[in-house]
Amino acid sequence: xxxxxxxxxxxxxxxxxxxxxxxxxxxxxxxxxxxxxxxxxxxxxxxxxxxxxxxxxxxxxxxxxxxxxxxxxxxxxxxxxxxxxxxxxxxxxxxxxxxxxxxxxxxxxxxxxxxxxxxxxxxxxxxxxxxxxxxxxxxxxxxxxxxxxxxxxxxxxxxxxxxxxxxxxxxxxxxxxxxxxxxxxxxxxxxxxxxxxxxxxxxxxxxxxxxxxxxxxxxxxxxxxxxxxxxxxxxxxxxxxxxxxxxxxxxxxxxxxxxxxxxxxxxxxxxxxxxxxxxxxxxxxxxxxxxxxxxxxxxxxxxxxxxxxxxxxxxxxx
Amino acid sequence: xxxxxxxxxxxxxxxxxxxxxxxxxxxxxxxxxxxxxxxxxxxxxxxxxxxxxxxxxxxxxxxxxxxxxxxxxxxxxxxxxxxxxxxxxxxxxxxxxxxxxxxxxxxxxxxxxxxxxxxxxxxxxxxxxxxxxxxxxxxxxxxxxxxxxxxxxxxxxxxxxxxxxxxxxxxxxxxxxxxxxxxxxxxxxxxxxxxxxxxxxxxxxxxxxxxxxxxxxxxxxxxxxxxxxxxxxxxxxxxxxxxxxxxxxxxxxxxxxxxxxxxxxxxxxxxxxxxxxxxxxxxxxxxxxxxxxxxxxxxxxxxxxxxxxxxxxxxxxx
Numbered sequence: 221x222x223x224x225x226x227x228x229x230x231x232x233x234x235x236x237x238x239x240x241x242x243x244x245x246x247x248x249x250x251x252x253x254x255x256x257x258x259x260x261x262x263x264x265x266x267x268x269x270x271x272x273x274x275x276x277x278x279x280x281x282x283x284x285x286x287x288x289x290x291x292x293x294x295x296x297x298x299x300x301x302x303x304x305x306x307x308x309x310x311x312x313x314x315x316x317x318x319x320x321x322x323x324x325x326x327x328x329x330x331x332x333x334x335x336x337x338x339x340x341x342x343x344x345x346x347x348x349x350x351x352x353x354x355x356x357x358x359x360x361x362x363x364x365x366x367x368x369x370x371x372x373x374x375x376x377x378x379x380x381x382x383x384x385x386x387x388x389x390x391x392x393x394x395x396x397x398x399x400x401x402x403x404x405x406x407x408x409x410x411x412x413x414x415x416x417x418x419x420x421x422x423x424x425x426x427x428x429x430x431x432x433x434x435x436x437x438x439x440x441x442x443x444x445x446x447x448x449x450x451x452x453x454x455x456x457x458x459x460x461x462x463x464x465x466x467x468x469x470x471x472x473x474x475x476x477x478x479x480x481x482x483x484x485x486x487x488x489x490x491x492x493x494x495x496x497x498x499x500x501x502x503x504x505x506x507x508x509x510x511x512x513x514x515x516x517x518x519x520x521x522x523x524x525x526x527x528x529x530x531x532x533x534x535x536x537x538x
Numbered sequence: 539x540x541x542x543x544x545x546x547x548x549x550x551x552x553x554x555x556x557x558x559x560x561x562x563x564x565x566x567x568x569x570x571x572x573x574x575x576x577x578x579x580x581x582x583x584x585x586x587x588x589x590x591x592x593x594x595x596x597x598x599x600x601x602x603x604x605x606x607x608x609x610x611x612x613x614x615x616x617x618x619x620x621x622x623x624x625x626x627x628x629x630x631x632x633x634x635x636x637x638x639x640x641x642x643x644x645x646x647x648x649x650x651x652x653x654x655x656x657x658x659x660x661x662x663x664x665x666x667x668x669x670x671x672x673x674x675x676x677x678x679x680x681x682x683x684x685x686x687x688x689x690x691x692x693x694x695x696x697x698x699x700x701x702x703x704x705x706x707x708x709x710x711x712x713x714x715x716x717x718x719x720x721x722x723x724x725x726x727x728x729x730x731x732x733x734x735x736x737x738x739x740x741x742x743x744x745x746x747x748x749x750x751x752x753x754x755x756x757x758x759x760x761x762x763x764x765x766x767x768x769x770x771x772x773x774x775x776x777x778x779x780x781x782x783x784x785x786x787x788x789x790x791x792x793x794x795x796x797x798x799x800x801x802x803x804x805x806x807x808x809x810x811x812x813x814x815x816x817x818x819x820x821x822x823x824x825x826x827x828x829x830x831x832x833x834x835x836x837x838x839x840x841x842x843x844x845x846x847x848x849x850x851x852x853x854x855x856x
Contacts, residue, residue: 432750433850445849452843521839525770531763532751 227252228398231296231318233311235260235269235286237359237489238328239302241367242404244269244281249402254285254293256314261288263362272360273367274484284363295320298398300351301327304493305334305504312341319346326351326375326395330423330489331504332416332512335378347380347391350412352419356486368484372405374419376412414468417461421473423505425453426480427490428526431500431533438485449522451477456520460509463518500534502527545570546716549614549636551629553578553587553604555677555807556646557620559685560722562587562599567720572603572611574632579606581680590678591685592802602681613638616716618669619645622811623652623822630659637664644669644693644713648741648807649822650734650830653696665698665709668730670737674804686802690723692737694730732786735779739791741823743771744798745808746844749818749851756803767840769795774838778827781836818852820845 229252232243239255247253257264268282287293296318303311308327315325315338324347327334335348342348352375356368375395382388392408399406409415429440429450440446454473461468493500506527513520547570550561557573565571575582586600605611614636621629626645633643633656642665645652653666660666670693674686693713700706710726717724727733747758747768758764772791779786811818824845831838 432847439854443850443853445846445853449843449846449850452839452846521770522843525767525840525843528763528767529750532761532767535761535763536757
């Protein structure tokens with residue numbers, strides 16, 4: 221397959237709900253997208269990818285460029301990593317195999333400090349970026365994804381050859397442009413850490429409470445006590461961000477809270493992880509933000525209580 | 539049955555695990571004890587009360603003076619109320635019917651401010667006291683009680699004709715002497731509010747976490763995260779007590795924590811209430827302490843988070 225190398229070649233490492241959705245959207249927009257799969261390789265090779273979207277309708281990608289080994293992938297200019305943060309130690313070799321020289325690696329993952337472990341495994345010549353996805357999407361079967369709402373991706377630069385200079389913003393803007401060309405809202409953020417704290421304002425309350433209270437967003441937003449608990453947790457995230465030097469917009473938490481009240485009933489990814497007895501992403505979403513805020517002199521006691529409760533539940537779930 | 543009225547006559551209002559255990563112990567010590575029952579009246583009248591105690595062995599009371607209506611009870615000098623705090627609005631009439639003139643009413647209940655609602659329903663001539671039971675006991679069937687460990691009752695005066703003077707301590711000591719005569723440890727406390735805060739150091743973490751994490755004490759004490767959460771909650775109770783003017787002993791929380799680690803595996807009463815879809819005692823054990831501490835300028839954020847989570851769970855359980 222000959223490629224016009226003016227068009228960036230994109231590799232998707234971990235084709236779950238996130239990797240599958242964005243990969244399909246980019247492929248449908250004309251980009252050259254290659255998908256690395258494991259257990260779903262046969263199904264997706266044969267039947268393609270399907271996104272049942274309440275926003276875009278029923279979308280399909282029939283001839284998926286699917287691989288079960290990264291060694292078989294062509295060199296990619298952008299690598300989008302949709303795997304769980306709990307597996308970040310394992311994706312290093314696949315990224316190195318699939319990366320073109322000077323490739324940009326974008327971790328589409330929640331939580332704080334998720335790039336650090338992977339950075340140590342990558343050559344210095346690769347750019348590492350983080351992307352925060354504001355989207356309601358989940359996998360329903362092999363190559364089958366349901367998209368309920370939203371889709372925006374906020375991108376920031378973590379580390380790599382662009383260093384601290386202005387070149388890093390050019391790369392971040394290239395990343396945002398990729399998504400924008402596929403009709404997806406995307407913001408180039410000048411501070412990845414701040415982008416991660418922003419997203420935590422949503423993930424800290426909703427991911428954890430969905431497991432702790434065995435509830436999706438609609439019942440959580442309908443009950444006066446869970447509403448007050450969500451707002452208390454959000455307030456602590458905002459205080460933690462502030463302590464770490466990131467002043468979020470004054471009404472940021474309140475806006476997210478309102479939006480969540482109006483969105484379709486949604487089970488956060490952590491609820492799916494719990495139900496399927498996978499490890500919960502507690503390190504990235506709770507432990508690291510708690511440690512970072514505490515190091516900056518800010519305790520987040522409600523989040524700490526939630527974290528310990530989830531750690532107990534997670535340990536007894538596996 | 540003629541009574542030596544030198545011997546106090548004791549009425550048990552609510553013969554569950556607590557009322558049944560202490561009533562049986564007092565009756566076996568020779569006191570004239572009368573039991574008010576509802577659904578278990580027939581079973582207990584016919585078969586008596588049984589306490590399977592890991593401390594005292596197998597104890598039974600065959601000829602139980604049982605009543606299904608307080609109107610049939612003889613006038614009692616002491617009334618021990620073992621009903622749930624959630625039913626305190628309903629026990630007023632029974633107490634009035636069963637009370638001798640100047641009777642002492644002792645609420646064997648956990649939580650803060652549990653006497654206030656009942657006080658408004660009682661004549662001024664009745665003494666009202668509170669008792670905090672440090673005991674592992676639960677009901678296994680009609681008139682069947684399992685006693686795993688401990689038994690001490692700390693007693694304090696709430697309100698009544700003794701006013702604020704020294705007469706109140708005499709009455710509290712009479713109450714403690716009743717239990718002591720039955721071989722039960724009992725401390726006359728000069729401050730009921732302080733006694734209630736002390737007991738909250740145990741009830742706040744263990745009652746709530748047993749429901750939230752669906753776990754008895756042994757797994758809660760075996761996991762590093764639940765241990766840290768328990769200690770964090772205990773610390774907040776101690777701070778709340780301090781703010782309300784009650785300085786607990788510096789090692790009080792740590793002692794309770796240690797003792798709980800060595801006691802037999804125990805399901806707190808709230809876990810039984812949850813499993814049987816009864817209302818949880820959230821008002822007495824969480825909401826009132828939170829309000830009292832906040833009024834004294836002390837927030838207890840971990841307890842507040844736990845309370846809201848439990849309120850959500852309780853509302854969805856019934």
